[in-house]
Amino acid sequence: MKFVIQRNRLVQAVNEVTRAISSRTTIPILTGIKITVNDEGVTLTGSDSDISIEAFIPLIENDEILVEVENFGGIVLQANYFSDIVRRLPDDSVELEVTTNYQTNIRSGQASFNLIGLDPAEYPKLPEVTAGKSIQIPISVLKNIIRQTVFAVSAIEVRPVLTGVNWMIKNNVLTAVATDSHRLALREIPLATEIDEEYNIVIPGKSLSELNKILDEGTDSIEMVLANNQILFKLKDLLFYSRLLEGSYPDTSRLIPTETKSDLIINAKSFLQAIDRASLLARENRNNVIKLMTLENGQVEVSSNSPEVGNVSEKVFSQSFTGEELKISFNGKYMMDALRAFDGADIQISFSGTMRPFVLRPKDAENPNEILQLITPVRTY
Amino acid sequence: MKFVIQRNRLVQAVNEVTRAISSRTTIPILTGIKITVNDEGVTLTGSDSDISIEAFIPLIENDEILVEVENFGGIVLQANYFSDIVRRLPDDSVELEVTTNYQTNIRSGQASFNLIGLDPAEYPKLPEVTAGKSIQIPISVLKNIIRQTVFAVSAIEVRPVLTGVNWMIKNNVLTAVATDSHRLALREIPLATEIDEEYNIVIPGKSLSELNKILDEGTDSIEMVLANNQILFKLKDLLFYSRLLEGSYPDTSRLIPTETKSDLIINAKSFLQAIDRASLLARENRNNVIKLMTLENGQVEVSSNSPEVGNVSEKVFSQSFTGEELKISFNGKYMMDALRAFDGADIQISFSGTMRPFVLRPKDAENPNEILQLITPVRTY
Known part of the structure; x- marks a missing residue:
């Protein structure tokens, strides 16, 4: 693997994917960021196995060259060191090169770092979320739904399903409910996309809070795809995966x-x-x-x-x-x-x-x- | 004690004196703010016995009435509760009244708080610093002296005198030195005031750091008074007292x-x-x-x-x-x-x-x- 990349784009992608990375993980390789480059661009991945975030930097955007590739390939680098390094590099561009034994050389201006990396083949595969129906929703609406419900999830793990927010989709209406059994927050909105199927899922509160932090206010829409115990939120150059919680969410309508x-x-x-x-x-x-x-x-x-x-x-x-x-x-x-x-x-x-x-x-x-x-x-x- | 005071001035004074207050003090009354009112104005005091800060609010300033007094007196109120309360009061003015048993009523708009206070006579007396020669120094210069030396004080108490900054005044020159025995920072500046005496004192690094946080950048001068193991920094409506460290500071000149x-x-x-x-x-x-x-x-x-x-x-x-x-x-x-x-x-x-x-x-x-x-x-x- 060898490529040169614009530093500010690399810093942005690193900031995004590190949101998913926890230093308390029990899977050592998940303390790292996976970096791969192919003929489309550079992909960074961070994960704590509940949340996975993938950020993509294309080779060219708006006629501007963002990445120049010499060799395809991949590497996993320690997230804490790598993010500190890229933030402080002196030049506007950065060269990354993997040499032998996953040694990775990071060069920018007169500075040269060698980090000991890990085999990218050892990095867990991201879930495949392709089957499900895709739903479009304005980002501002999604941020409101999250903000108005997620605080009411249970902070304790006695009933794990209550640590998530229950999303139900039926008759083109999305209903989000969170309760810790002392209080309840409910938000209902009609969807613009026509949805024939019915869904009833529970998204971990922590995933929604992290997603809310990543999403910028604005008028853009985000695409949601549901499948196989996972939900995927798709932005232009960012994929946000969250595991769904198992178990059936209690029927809260009779509490009201x-x-x-x-x-x-x-x-x-x-x-x-x-x-x-x-x-x-x-x-x-x-x-x-x-x-x-x-x-x-x-x-x-x-x-x-x-x-x-x-x-x-x-x-x-x-x-x-x-x-x-x-x-x-x-x-x-x-x-x-x-x-x-x-x-x-x-x-x-x-x-x-x-x-x-x-x-x-x-x-x-x-x-x-x-x-x-x-x-x-x-x-x- | 009963008076009405402009809320923003009270908030400012509370913010200043709480810098001296530590929740880890061994003297319970020092977790409080002492408030007194007389025919000149309202005085707030906070102290951790090393640092003491006194903030004054005059009855009238620039023809504007800041305080209206009904009864003179004093009280000591828990600093953490009192500061949270005054920051959140709804109205521009606040009435404080001490009733029986040091009960204190705080009223603003429709809100009414009753706090259980303590006898102000139990509050430790501030040191008397009157004797010493007074030295004027521009605030910007003082802030630089602090910033350029205080980081080098020792963080460990093995030699307590090294946790302070040594200030020497001789021939109208102030020399400030700090060392933790691995590194040393020294700053020397001529003083505008003519000083006949020689001084050699050690000011705790923590006091200088707190003083630096309180001082706003600007062109004003500050007055320093030295006496009885104390140094006093005098601003217009603020007095900052610090205990001095005992013991003689090592002669560092031979290290250079x-x-x-x-x-x-x-x-x-x-x-x-x-x-x-x-x-x-x-x-x-x-x-x-x-x-x-x-x-x-x-x-x-x-x-x-x-x-x-x-x-x-x-x-x-x-x-x-x-x-x-x-x-x-x-x-x-x-x-x-x-x-x-x-x-x-x-x-x-x-x-x-x-x-x-x-x-x-x-x-x-x-x-x-x-x-x-x-x-x-x-x-x-």
Whole structure:
């Protein structure tokens, strides 16, 4: 293998694929980046066996030569050293050459590095994801779906399937649900692509969080392909593979209350700020308990008490409160996570009693499942 | 105690004094901020008993009312809770009121916090620093002196005096020296103030680092007052006290070689980048060993070898090399620290043999002690 490549493109590809690489892997070769070059271009691969990322740099792009190849081939180089090196190389171009015994020479300007590499044939094969139906989705929509659900996945592995987000596709509608059994986040959107099949998959929360970090905001679309316990997200020069979680996701639809006893219409941004303040003294409690009590004239009081530190209370003006008077307690962190999903819009919170789960939705939502956040209260009153 | 204060001024003062506060203190009341108000204004104090910082907010500034006082008094409030609270308060002004048993009510907009405070009479008294001669120094100069020396203090407490920077004032010249016995940083500047006395003090490196973080760049001067094992830095509304280290600082002047066998003139910035690259593979070695070897035509080669990872070498063009040919090895981190003190200027490195300390100075320095960095080589050749 021997080629010369533009340094900034190599740095970008290295940054992308290292997102998949974990230093805690039990498979030593996965601490490396696989680099291969053929007559189309240079491909870098990083993987922790759950997530795999492949970045491609073509030989030529927009009449500009990005890669000049002398010999085809491949190598696996230690990701931490290789990424530090390429970031600091002095010249705009870099020459990579594999000599004997997987020794790899990296030259740029007057600097010359020799790294001891590994046999690329030992690197695990990426899954083949070709069969499934391909679905197009705007990147901005995908980022919102992830951001509005992924925080609610379970952080503990007691029920592994709950560490993922359940995606269901049926009648051209995508429904994403995450729950840790104390709260639930749900997002539903119609798809532009016509999908005949039905899908019901569980994507690891960590995969979606990493994907969200890689995706730039913008108007482009991304292509998703589903097959064989894998989901593949395809961008122009980037492939993002994630393993799917096994096991069937619980049916969460019966958890969502259908009746309501009290309804609070309030601005998500100002309510979030008040909850944030009320949480300041509660953070050392295990459940970060915040109390909410309705007052007169559509006001609500949020308060919290931490015996050794002090207490806090704040009156918040709502747009309206209708129905039964209410005293309810909840986990302040869950409430803040849920409120952030609404981007500061006006919301409706529907309560069905002090000990029943309550539901947050956009005010005047046409589809009750467009954005839905459910929180189970804490027993204090 | 009861007063109303502009929130942004309170936040600024809290940010300043919390720099002195350590959660690991053995004196519980020092985890708090002392707040007092009298007929001049509000004073906040934070301390870890080594460093103490006092921030003052006057009642009126530039015809603008900053503080409205109803009752004089004082209180000590937990720094972590109090700073989180004031940062998140909803309104531009804040009311603080101490009620019974050091209960303190903090009100802003609709939010109301009650914190359990402590008796301000229990808070340790700050040292009295009045006697000493006061010395004016531009802040930009002070920041440079700190930055160019403090990194070389010893990180280990075996000889406590070496964890500080030695400041000597004699004949209107300030000399600052730091050494961990493997390398030494020295900075000498003439003072504008006429000083008859001679001083020889050792300021803890941590104090100087914290002071440097607090000081904004700018053209203002700062006043320094020396007395009773304390140094006080006085800004307009800020007092920064540091304990001085006891024990006599070693005489370092005899460590600095007076003869030279080889001289390298090189740009500090490009040399720093080459050393940084050569250090990439050496970082897991204990001493981060970099080798330097003179080549022909004023070139030098920097190289490093890490048996399990690989090796790196780079030719660096110098402006000139004169004297004996040279092979020498040194700690790459020490070299990078030293080079950063020169802000990318051209420098002269004077060697007096493979096993003798070598010295970095600005090229064409009029005063050989203006900026001096000394590094002891590592034995490898």
